Amino acid sequence: MQNIKEAFLIEWTYNSNSIEGNTLSLRETQMVLQEGITIKGKSLREHFEAKNHETAIHKLYSLVKDNYVLNSKDVLDLHGLVLRSIEDEYAGRLRNAGVRISGANFVPPNAHKVSEYLDSLIAYINTNPQDLNPIELATVFHHKFVWIHPFFDGNGRTVRLAMNLLLMRHGFPPAIILTNDRAKYYSALNQANNGNYGKLMLLMSQATERTLNIYLSAIPGSDKDYQVISNIVNEPDIPYGQEYISLLARQGKIDAHKEGRNWYTTKEAVLNYIEDKGK
Ligand SMILES: Nc1ncnc2c1ncn2[C@@H]1O[C@H](COP(=O)(O)OP(=O)(O)OP(=O)(O)O)[C@@H](O)[C@H]1O
Ligand SMILES: [Mg+2]
Structure with missing residues (x-):
């Protein structure tokens, strides 16, 4: 802390x-x-x-x-x-x-x-x-x-x-x-x-x-693991590419923020988006 x-x-x-x-x-x-x-x-x-x-x-x-x-x-x-x-x-x-x-x-x-x-x-x-x-x-x-x-x-x-x-x-x-x-x-x-x-x-x-x-x-075991989008796309269960996730980030459709030139988001945020879209 x-x-x-x-x-x-x-x-x-x-x-x-x-x-x-x-x-x-x-x-x-x-x-x-x-x-x-x-x-x-x-x-x-x-x-x-x-x-x-x-x-x-x-x-x-x-x-x-x-x-x-x-x-x-x-x-x-x-x-x-x-x-x-x-x-x-x-x-x-x-x-x-x-x-x-x-x-x-x-x-x-x-x-x-x-x-x-x-x-x-x-x-x-x-x-x-x-x-x-x-x-x-x-x-x-x-x-x-x-x-x-x-x-x-x-x-x-x-x-x-x-x-x-x-x-x-x-x-x-x-x-x-x-x-x-x-x-x-x-x-x-x-x-x-x-x-x-x-x-x-x-x-x-x-x-x-x-x-x-x-x-x-910072809490141990937290799922809020922010990563650059180029890392997120390497996760096996993420079906989108970097361009599309960046677009969602820029449009405010997923929980994301920009640091320097890079957008950060979580795997969870992308999975939540997919789930909400399916509803
Ligand atoms: N269009 C606007 N309408 C209302 N407030 C504005 C607008 N544009 C700028 N401001 C406010 O005026 C502030 C600038 O005032 P001032 O120069 O006194 O503050 P500063 O701390 O020196 O600089 P800054 O606020 O840019 O960091 C801006 O931070 C912003 O909060
Ligand atoms: Mg000033």
């Missing part, structure tokens, strides 16, 4: 920072965090971003317990850690002027509304008037938060941390949005801006499920 937690720390940091534009690879992130190595040709800022994100995850684990109640101080503290030594003038502070998000289909609200909007979002999350489940609640929180865009910078990284407080306080594993899914993620956010939460909910559910499956596959 400790190993998995370590691996998530690196994955989560790599993916969240890469979405934001950090160019450290997964392996380089691991070298910076675990071995304290400086990567030649990478800026000091990129190193700080990795270290800061690690510190913020530790902070998050220290906050999470049953019945955790979300509050603005913790959100500001997380943001403060994310931007520490990078943009100290903004770290842990709400913005006091307008911002624009390039590629987004809306303009975030006026700066003097930010504090009020953030407080009412947090109140909404804590009262949960629509009785949303933890994944739905984390999804709504994520979307409304980046819509408010409370900070000049670091909104995405902060919310990708803070939303996991909402999942983890209920015993869910953290949802890690993969940098491979960046385009899908932004388009899902744009759809949520139009009131259509379907794609974002799916993305968040899949992200949570992926982490959960990694935990489950």
Whole structure:
């Protein structure tokens, strides 16, 4: 379990920072965090971003317990850690002027509304008037938060941390949005801006499920054995070829995820698909 937690720390940091534009690879992130190595040709800022994100995850684990109640101080503290030594003038502070998000289909609200909007979002999350489940609640929180865009910078990284407080306080594993899914993620956010939460909910559910499956596959005797598709096709009872299983994976018809260039799935997922199709 400790190993998995370590691996998530690196994955989560790599993916969240890469979405934001950090160019450290997964392996380089691991070298910076675990071995304290400086990567030649990478800026000091990129190193700080990795270290800061690690510190913020530790902070998050220290906050999470049953019945955790979300509050603005913790959100500001997380943001403060994310931007520490990078943009100290903004770290842990709400913005006091307008911002624009390039590629987004809306303009975030006026700066003097930010504090009020953030407080009412947090109140909404804590009262949960629509009785949303933890994944739905984390999804709504994520979307409304980046819509408010409370900070000049670091909104995405902060919310990708803070939303996991909402999942983890209920015993869910953290949802890690993969940098491979960046385009899908932004388009899902744009759809949520139009009131259509379907794609974002799916993305968040899949992200949570992926982490959960990694935990489950660590349990001895587990059938959640993720393999690259080129391995799965070698199993004697799998009647499909690599192309077709890849297609099913891309279409979301089987439980699968992408790491680097490769799709991973389980033999069970393919067999389940065959069984469901026969019904
Ligand atoms: N179309 C959109 N609608 C709503 N929010 C969006 C849209 N496009 C991007 N965003 C959000 O804005 C965030 C970017 O804000 P900001 O630059 O402050 O955060 P960051 O942490 O520095 O970078 P990033 O969020 O890209 O990792 C994105 O992560 C995303 O969550
Ligand atoms: Mg940014």
